[in-house]
Amino acid sequence: MLFFLASLFRKRLRCWFAGAALVALGLGVATFTNLSAAGEAGDKAMKSHRSDLPVLGQLPSLGGASAWLNSPPLDAAQLRGKVVLVDFWTYSCINCIRTLPHVRAWAEKYRAQGLVVIGVHTPEFGFEKDNANIRKAIARFKIDYPIAVDSEHRIWNAFNNNAWPVFYFADAQGRVRARLAGEGSYDKAETIIQSLLAEAGKPHAAGAPTTPWASAEQAAPDIAHLRSGETYVGYEQASNFSSPNGLKRDATYDYVMNAPHLNEWGLAGNWTVGAERANLNRADGSIAYRFNARDLHLVLGPRADGMPVRFQVRIDGHAPGADHGSDTDAEGNGVVTEARLYQLVRQSGKVKEHTFEIRFLDAGVGAFAFTFG
Template identity: 60%
Template sequence: MKTLFSALAGAALLSGVAAAAPAAVLPVLGPSPGFERASTWLNSAPLTREGLRGKVVLVDFWTYSCINCIRTLPYVRAWAEKYRGQGLEVVGVHTPEFDFEEDLANVNAAMRRFRIDFPVAVDSSRQIWRAWGNRYWPAYYLVDGAGRVRYRQFGEGDYASMERAIQALLAETRGGAVRGGLVDPATEAEQMAPSAAAEASGETYIGFRKAANFHSPEALLRDAPQRYSAPALQLNQWALSGRWVVGAEFGRAAQAGAGIAYRFGARDLHLVAGGEAGRPVRIKVTLDGKAPGADHGADIDAEGNGVVGGARLYQLIRQTGAVRQRRFEVRFLDEGARAYAFTFG
């Protein structure tokens, strides 16, 4: 969702090393900035650079509604479990993009949803983000037993390179072999790997600060109610219908029955959304004007019915056959829904 680099060979290039390089040639990229500026910690007492000496630390910058982060979490969990007894400490740094991701109740709900049991530093003020000079979700940094950053990788994918770097630094720290092989965690729903070959649509924001490809005939009005209409759309164009108030981060459905239409080309369509104050909002989804049937996502049924409650990413479409361009529409049957962004996979 938020990565600006694809996670292919570029991840190894960004680290400055070959993917399979031994630890002896992993360059020292600088000292670990640590986590002292965390606003609070989840699953752990505060962790310090001094307390982590002698351990290999995998630092994972993430935020809970980011689809790229969501799809990496099964691998991060698997690495934490596999290497915990061999000297690896996984530390998540939760740095929010949207305001709702600053809410600790939302973060805790996401951690339960994604079964995260490793320590997480809450970084709602982005102080850890700035200390590390980070710019991406997700971003991974490997710190050796002496507290030095030795490897970094940005974006989802290229899991083999990441795990081999973990193994190399653990072997260096332990002075001997570590458990080999590569993890292959089960993934489902929104955590399944994207179908990149068929993906022709990219992240699209609803809030006016980053909105692009908006195609309602009415101009997007900032922070004021307006009635919109949804015309015919070309690939990656979207439109509002009914009465909306569009703010900097999100659009708010200002009447029951307000909707969003999007013409997309991808296997999966997700919407980051929530009901105001977490109140449930019923939704109705159509594909090309019909119920989605077998192409429904994990958060709706075959008739297109679902409920948006707490603010998070909702998977609304997963095409089961050949991926092709489709016109997606969602109607919010109750007032007060907030729609933040579309992502695809």
């Protein structure tokens, strides 16, 4: 269980896969400001539907956004009288991606009753700061609620946030009433939304929890068989590297592959490993990982000039067949066309330990991080 919790929270702390054990409702009061004002009883008309949720403080400012997508800028005055869900996410984070079906469903289901969902897109990797890339992700994931672009981490810092994904729930008086960190606990999150809407005079918001359908990388993970955790490729956070002589920081180097043990990985070919990514300098380089999980994903980017990079995936030396991911075919073929997370393996039968290898047929690819599900 400890491995599960540690490996599935994306952190800066990257991302979390929370479940009930990681729900935080009673966040330290130092996180927010104006606590004495926030503790006032509020509108007497709401007393009959008063939630038992604590008051954690006033909703911090969203004024640090460098841009707003799907919406004009929103501020506290515009949000007063609305129940607000603030979702900190970044578009290559698998844990964030898997929350999106639920967040989209809540935004649609409760919009008419006074819920405002705001996605705060705070990047981890450099390519996630590009507004064009964020717009592509919004279209890819069919997001229609407001997105605050937080590329300078100003909103992140205003909230004292430290991970992706994290949900903050604010009531109609602009007070933060709950914080949930990570994947999972969707029923709890929806119950919080319903209770705050009821408190705001919308008692009919109660009902059965939403069960959205999801496929490909947005589908829920297979927790029971998950034995591999997020692994960075850039040297700043890299671990379990198995190629001889180790990673060479910011240097062009010809790597040779050793057969990796479980949760180890290695490089073959001519690569330059930087702080957050490894760049392939010549065609026919590869990356291998020994993993045990239903799904294997790899965050990849195309050439610096934007040209695509072709690749082939092998599982234990063979084409993946029915075990291919949504970004490969049965022969293991795929193309890196944009900087994002690629689902490369989804085991269709019994989940077993395997050696994954991806070979790039063109130079210039950037590799950032493995994630699993």
